Amino acid sequence: MKRILILGGGTAGTMMAAKLVHVLPLDDWEIAVVDQDDEHVYQPGLLFLPFGDYTRSELVKRRSAVLPPAAKLILAVVDRIVPDENRVTLLGGASIAYDFLIIATGSRIVPAETEGLTGKGWRDTAFDFYTLDGASALGEKLRTWKGGRLVVNVVEMPIKCPVAPLEFLFLAEAFFAGRGMRDDVELVYATPLDSAFTKKRCSDMMGGLLEERGIAVETTFNTGEVDGSARMLRSWDGREIPYDLLVTVPTHRGSAAIATSGLGNELDFVPTDRHTLQSRAFENVFVIGDATDLSSSKAGSVAHFQAEVLTGNVRRAIAGLPLDPGFDGHANCFIETGYGKATLIDFNYDVEPLAGRFPLPIVGPFTLLEETRVNHWGKLAFRSIYWNVLLKGHELPTVGPRMSMAGKRG
């Protein structure tokens, strides 16, 4: 029996397992997935948790209930990948051999890497919302917070779901307005970017919305230190931003196992071919999702498009055929803008977000680069689509892995 070993049973690893059990002969191939815990978190829901829109239990399922029964789940921490010997060692010493390896170990936040961030005030006046515990604790805080200066700070790029900090600000603005305390709250966005977002058309739209909602923006702010006692952010170039409540999006890194194995770049993301998703160092190793070093967004939608290409490439690799350079960097993100509306962006490595309708020309039903209620419903419906369609390895009708220009205007 040959083995495809998938490291990480999150969004990308689960989709890959679901697809591979359908296309490979399981008499010949074992599909095994290793994850360090048995909680699959629907991460896009973490954005809503602080505002009381979801409960913890609505966002979490056991991995064993989400993975296809034909895949083998191994609950253990991956310690090290030894690609020269086609094996992986687990914490505790066990070793698993593989014929093909798929690295889907995602990204993690490392708040302790910013001086002072996890010191005085952590989870009291400074919170993250990128983890279940962080988002829950922030929700508790917001329930009784009396107002003041709320600063959302992205410490450094890249981060997963790069639009999430903006969405948090829009939702926070609407949340405080709804509670009749908008005048008691000053909202500030401190970002290392030179504008609200990376993509020009989207950035212009986001910048306009931030201004309209009275949210101040501090650009090119590279956080060097958080002084929890003085409640002050300090940048490397000596600028200071005071806060009463800090919502941080900390530095992201790849899995510690990538660092231990010496397989990553300076942030422990794995060098990956941008079109085939093969590791740049080892022929029988593939990488998917947040774990890659690619310039495509670290987003579940991207992992979904990658999974379609990668499934084909695993089959090609097994058959000894040339790989399909089919991944074009396609990303598709709903952006919550508050007050029951959202916008939508669709782009790839080469094409910036454009206006128009999505996925179908004229009928949509979604509208690109415009705020609509239908877009917001699309974002909310995504949770059910995630559990019931994407994680089951199914494809979305009319939305292919390659970005389509249908319905888009220049």
Ligand SMILES: Cc1cc2nc3c(=O)[nH]c(=O)nc-3n(C[C@H](O)[C@H](O)[C@H](O)COP(=O)(O)OP(=O)(O)OC[C@H]3O[C@@H](n4cnc5c(N)ncnc54)[C@H](O)[C@@H]3O)c2cc1C
């Ligand atoms: C607040 C927030 C909002 C978001 N909103 C959106 C959105 O609206 N749309 C969207 O498309 N995306 C969104 N995302 C991003 C999306 O959730 C991620 O990009 C996606 O989950 C990445 O999938 P992945 O499989 O690469 O990583 P993950 O889903 O994080 O899975 C990685 C897995 O690897 C496991 N692992 C890591 N190291 C080890 C080890 N050493 N041993 C064993 N197991 C290990 C982890 O336990 C984890 O289960 C959001 C993320 C956040 C935090």
